Amino acid sequence: MQADHTFHKYDREQFYDELFDQNGQPRMGARVLINRINALPPGELKQRQSAIDRALLRMGITFTVYGNEQGTEKIFPFDIVPRIVEAEDWQVIEAGLKQRIEALNRFIADVYHNQEIIQANILPREILAKAKSYRQQCQGLKPPHGIWCHITGTDLIRHSDGKIYVLEDNLRCPSGVSYVLQNRMVMKSSFPQAFKDSCVRPVDSYPSRLYDTLSHLSPSQSPTIVVMTPGIYNSAYYEHAFLAQQMGVELVEGRDLVVKDGYVTMRTTDGFQRVDVIYRRIDDDFIDPQSFRADSMLGVPGLMEVYRRGNVALANAPGTGVADDKVIYAYVPDMIRFYLGEEPILPNVPTYVCERPEDRKYVLAHLDELVVKAANEAGGYGMLIGPHSTAEERDEFAHRIQADPRNYIAQPTLALSRVPVMVNGHFEGRHVDLRPYVLYGKEIWVLPGGLTRVALKKGSLVVNSSQGGGSKDTWVVAATESEMDE
Amino acid sequence: MLSRVAESIYWMARYIERAENLARFIDVTLNLILDQPTSQVPQWEPLVNTTGDEEFFKKHYGVASGENVIRFLTSDAKYSNSILSVLRLARENGRTVRESISSEAWEELNEFYHYVNAEAKSDTALNSPSDYFRNVKQHAHLFNGILDATLSHDAGWHFANLGRLMERADKTSRILDVKYFTLLPSAADVGTTIDDLGWSAVLRSVSGFEMYRRRFRSLRVKKVVDFLILDRAFPRAVQFCLSGAEWSMREITGSQPLTYRNAAERRLGSLKAELAYTDVYTIIARGLHQFIDDLQTKINSIGEGIHETFFAIRPVENTQSQLQKQA
Structure with a gap:
C-alpha cells in the first residue's frame, strides 16, 4: 500500500478527536x-x-x-x-487545577491537624482511618508556608461529551515533566x-519555576537545594538527573546524605555541606528508616526529625499521598465546596464508593459496565475493566469488593x-x-x-x-x- | 562536590581514556604485523599479558591469534576490560552524574557507546579494523574535547582530567613496555630497518611520530624512551600526564606547590619529582622493564590514594575526626 502521510483520508470514527471536529475539519x-x-x-x-x-x-x-x-x-x-x-x-483547565490544588492542600493540612472535614461530617472518619497512605507520623507537622503539595501532576481526560474530567490526583512524586x-x-x-x-505557549520556564518553588521553602537567600533519587535503577532516574541538571543543583542518593548536628548534610570532596531543601523523588515509606520503613536502604536515618524541627524542607511534604487514595479522590468536589466555598470548575469522573451501601449495590450489579479500581494501586494495575472482562474476573472482583469495600471504587467506562x-x-x-x-x-x-x-x-x-x-x-x-x- | 559524583566523573573519564588506549594498543600491533609479516616474534601474546588477565583469555580463547585477541579486547562483553565493557562502564558512570556533566558530553558518550555496541555485533573490529580503531579514537577525542569546551573547569572537570591523565600515564608506559620487549628480542636487532619500522609504529600508536621527529629527528631507542616517558610537552608522555594530574589535584584541594594535604598528593608529587630529576640514561641503565614496573606500581598507589582521599564513604564519626585532624 502506498504510504499516505496526509490527513485527507483520516477517519475520526465516532470518537471525540482533539485535532478534528465532528465534520472532519481541523480545529x-x-x-x-x-x-x-x-x-x-x-x-x-x-x-x-x-x-x-x-x-x-x-x-x-x-x-x-x-x-x-x-x-x-x-x-x-x-x-x-x-x-x-x-x-x-486551557483556561478552564488552568482555573480548575488551581482551585483543586488549593483545596487539596487545605485538605492535607486539615487531615494532619484539626480534621475539620471530619467534624463537619463531609468525609467519614473510617475512610480516612483506613487510607493506606495516611501517615500518623505527619500529625501536627507544620511545613513552611503551610504548603504540602508543591509539585503535582493531575491526570485529565476528555470524554465523548467533550468535557474534561479529573481522573486522578498525583500528589506524591508525579513524574513525566x-x-x-x-x-x-x-x-x-x-x-x-x-x-x-x-x-504555542512555551514550557521552557519549568525548571526555573521549580527552582523558585523549592527556594521559597527556605528562609535562606541562596539555599542549597538537592534532588533526591532512589538511583539509576529507578525508572524515572532520567527525569531526576534532568531536573537537577536543568536547575543546576546536586542530584543526591540517600547514601550521599547524613544527619549531623541536627541538620541534613551531604558528603562532598571537601567535607560535609548543609542541605536546606530536598526535592525528594522517593516515596514517604523510604525516606527515613527511623520514622517509616525500617528496611529502607534508600533513605536517610533521622531525616524526619530534622524536618520536624524545621531544619530542612521537603518537597512534597511527607503525608501528601493520603489525597491520592482513590476513595478520598471521590470527595475532592466536596472538599472544594467545604474549604473554598466554590463549585468545582473541573468535574471528577463520576465515582461509586463501594464503602457506601447503595453505591456498592449498584457496582455489584453493573460490574460488566464499570471500571473498578483498588484505592491504592497505580500504573494501571489492580483494575477491572468491565466491558473487557470475563465472568470469572468479575466474580473475583465481586468477592474482593464484598470482603473489603473500603478499598474499591468504580467508574463508568469512559x-x-x-x-x-x-x-x-x-x-x-x-x-x-x-x-x-x-x-x-x-x-x-x-x-x-x-x-x-x-x-x-x-x-x-x-x-x-x-x-x-x-x-x-x-x-x-x-x-x-x-x-x-x- | 559530592564524593560519589566526583568518583563517577573520574571513572567515566578513565574508562573513555582506557577505550582509546586499547584501540591504540591493537592498532599498533596490526601495523607492526603489516610491516613485518614474516616475523617470528609473537605479536599478540604480549598484548594479552599486559592486561594481566591471561587466565581469562586462555580459558575462553586458548590460542593468542590476532582474531582471538582482537575479539577479546574489543567486543567481549564478558571481559570487563574490553572496549565494549569499558564503554558500558563509562556510560553507567556518566548516567549517575549526567546532571553534573553537560548534555553535549552525555550525548557524545551515548553515541560512542551505541557505536561500539553496534559494531561489536557486526565484528567491525575484525572486518575493517582501521575504520573501527580510527572511530574509537575519534569518539574519545570528541568526548574529551566536548568535556573541555562545555564543562566549567571547576572541581568536576578537574576530577575528569585527573582520571584521564592517570589512565594515560599508565597506558603509555604499558605500550612502551610491551613493545620494548617484542621489538628488542636480541641486541643484534638494534639499529636495523625492522627496528626502525617497529619504533615508528610505537610512536604512531600514541600519535607521537611527528612530534618525536620535530624534537629528535632520527629514530633511536633511547630517544623514543626519553620522549614517551620524560617529554614535558607531548600530551601522551608520562611526565606530561603526571604534571597535568598534579595541577588538577592541586586545583581540587587548594594545596600550594611542593606541599601536600593527603596521601594522593604526596605520592603524586613525589613521583613527579622523581621523573623531573632523572634522565633516560639512568632509566635504561636500571633496566626499562624494571623502571616501568616500578612506575606502574607507583601510579597504582596514587590511584588508591585518590580513592581514599576523595571517594571512600566513611562513617560519620571517622570523617569528623579526620576533618578535625586536617583543620
Missing part, C-alpha cells in the same frame, strides 16, 4: 499544523519521525528491553503529531514554522478522546489523556502544556508506559500575545 488551533503536514513531500514526515527517534536515543532517553547484558535499548515511543489544546479549553520538555525540544526542531505560526498517530504509513486515532503539572510556591502556577500519554495499541484505553503507552508533545495555544512571553 482552529490545529489548522496550521494539519496544512503543513498535508503539504510535506511524501516520506518527509517519516524521515522527521526517525530523526526524532535518533535524537532521543542520543539523549539517552531509553529503557533497556531485556537484561543489560544484551544492551538492547529502546526509546520511549514518541509520536510526531502533537496534541493541541485550544486556548479556551522531563518528557514534556524534551518532547518540546525535538518537536521545535522538526516543525519550527508550524510551531511558530500556531502560537470513551477517552483521541489524537491521530502515525502507524504503518498512515494516520489512525488513538486514545489519550493529559497530565498537566502544577507548582505551588508563592502562588499556584500551571505549566501551559503537559504530558499527553497515548495508548498506542489500537482500541486500548491504557496509556501507561508500562503497558504500551507512548507520548506526544502537547501544544497549548496562546489566547493573547502576552501569554507567549512567559
Whole structure:
C-alpha cells in the first residue's frame, strides 16, 4: 500500500478527536499544523519521525528491553503529531487545577491537624482511618508556608461529551515533566514554522519555576537545594538527573546524605555541606528508616526529625499521598465546596464508593459496565475493566469488593478522546489523556502544556508506559500575545 | 562536590581514556604485523599479558591469534576490560552524574557507546579494523574535547582530567613496555630497518611520530624512551600526564606547590619529582622493564590514594575526626 502521510483520508470514527471536529475539519488551533503536514513531500514526515527517534536515543532517553547484558535499548515511543489544546479549553483547565490544588492542600493540612472535614461530617472518619497512605507520623507537622503539595501532576481526560474530567490526583512524586520538555525540544526542531505560526505557549520556564518553588521553602537567600533519587535503577532516574541538571543543583542518593548536628548534610570532596531543601523523588515509606520503613536502604536515618524541627524542607511534604487514595479522590468536589466555598470548575469522573451501601449495590450489579479500581494501586494495575472482562474476573472482583469495600471504587467506562498517530504509513486515532503539572510556591502556577500519554495499541484505553503507552508533545495555544512571553 | 559524583566523573573519564588506549594498543600491533609479516616474534601474546588477565583469555580463547585477541579486547562483553565493557562502564558512570556533566558530553558518550555496541555485533573490529580503531579514537577525542569546551573547569572537570591523565600515564608506559620487549628480542636487532619500522609504529600508536621527529629527528631507542616517558610537552608522555594530574589535584584541594594535604598528593608529587630529576640514561641503565614496573606500581598507589582521599564513604564519626585532624 502506498504510504499516505496526509490527513485527507483520516477517519475520526465516532470518537471525540482533539485535532478534528465532528465534520472532519481541523480545529482552529490545529489548522496550521494539519496544512503543513498535508503539504510535506511524501516520506518527509517519516524521515522527521526517525530523526526524532535518533535524537532521543542520543539523549539517552531509553529503557533497556531485556537484561543489560544484551544492551538492547529502546526509546520511549514518541509520536510526531502533537496534541493541541485550544486556548479556551486551557483556561478552564488552568482555573480548575488551581482551585483543586488549593483545596487539596487545605485538605492535607486539615487531615494532619484539626480534621475539620471530619467534624463537619463531609468525609467519614473510617475512610480516612483506613487510607493506606495516611501517615500518623505527619500529625501536627507544620511545613513552611503551610504548603504540602508543591509539585503535582493531575491526570485529565476528555470524554465523548467533550468535557474534561479529573481522573486522578498525583500528589506524591508525579513524574513525566522531563518528557514534556524534551518532547518540546525535538518537536521545535522538526516543525519550527508550524510551531511558530500556531502560537504555542512555551514550557521552557519549568525548571526555573521549580527552582523558585523549592527556594521559597527556605528562609535562606541562596539555599542549597538537592534532588533526591532512589538511583539509576529507578525508572524515572532520567527525569531526576534532568531536573537537577536543568536547575543546576546536586542530584543526591540517600547514601550521599547524613544527619549531623541536627541538620541534613551531604558528603562532598571537601567535607560535609548543609542541605536546606530536598526535592525528594522517593516515596514517604523510604525516606527515613527511623520514622517509616525500617528496611529502607534508600533513605536517610533521622531525616524526619530534622524536618520536624524545621531544619530542612521537603518537597512534597511527607503525608501528601493520603489525597491520592482513590476513595478520598471521590470527595475532592466536596472538599472544594467545604474549604473554598466554590463549585468545582473541573468535574471528577463520576465515582461509586463501594464503602457506601447503595453505591456498592449498584457496582455489584453493573460490574460488566464499570471500571473498578483498588484505592491504592497505580500504573494501571489492580483494575477491572468491565466491558473487557470475563465472568470469572468479575466474580473475583465481586468477592474482593464484598470482603473489603473500603478499598474499591468504580467508574463508568469512559470513551477517552483521541489524537491521530502515525502507524504503518498512515494516520489512525488513538486514545489519550493529559497530565498537566502544577507548582505551588508563592502562588499556584500551571505549566501551559503537559504530558499527553497515548495508548498506542489500537482500541486500548491504557496509556501507561508500562503497558504500551507512548507520548506526544502537547501544544497549548496562546489566547493573547502576552501569554507567549512567559 | 559530592564524593560519589566526583568518583563517577573520574571513572567515566578513565574508562573513555582506557577505550582509546586499547584501540591504540591493537592498532599498533596490526601495523607492526603489516610491516613485518614474516616475523617470528609473537605479536599478540604480549598484548594479552599486559592486561594481566591471561587466565581469562586462555580459558575462553586458548590460542593468542590476532582474531582471538582482537575479539577479546574489543567486543567481549564478558571481559570487563574490553572496549565494549569499558564503554558500558563509562556510560553507567556518566548516567549517575549526567546532571553534573553537560548534555553535549552525555550525548557524545551515548553515541560512542551505541557505536561500539553496534559494531561489536557486526565484528567491525575484525572486518575493517582501521575504520573501527580510527572511530574509537575519534569518539574519545570528541568526548574529551566536548568535556573541555562545555564543562566549567571547576572541581568536576578537574576530577575528569585527573582520571584521564592517570589512565594515560599508565597506558603509555604499558605500550612502551610491551613493545620494548617484542621489538628488542636480541641486541643484534638494534639499529636495523625492522627496528626502525617497529619504533615508528610505537610512536604512531600514541600519535607521537611527528612530534618525536620535530624534537629528535632520527629514530633511536633511547630517544623514543626519553620522549614517551620524560617529554614535558607531548600530551601522551608520562611526565606530561603526571604534571597535568598534579595541577588538577592541586586545583581540587587548594594545596600550594611542593606541599601536600593527603596521601594522593604526596605520592603524586613525589613521583613527579622523581621523573623531573632523572634522565633516560639512568632509566635504561636500571633496566626499562624494571623502571616501568616500578612506575606502574607507583601510579597504582596514587590511584588508591585518590580513592581514599576523595571517594571512600566513611562513617560519620571517622570523617569528623579526620576533618578535625586536617583543620
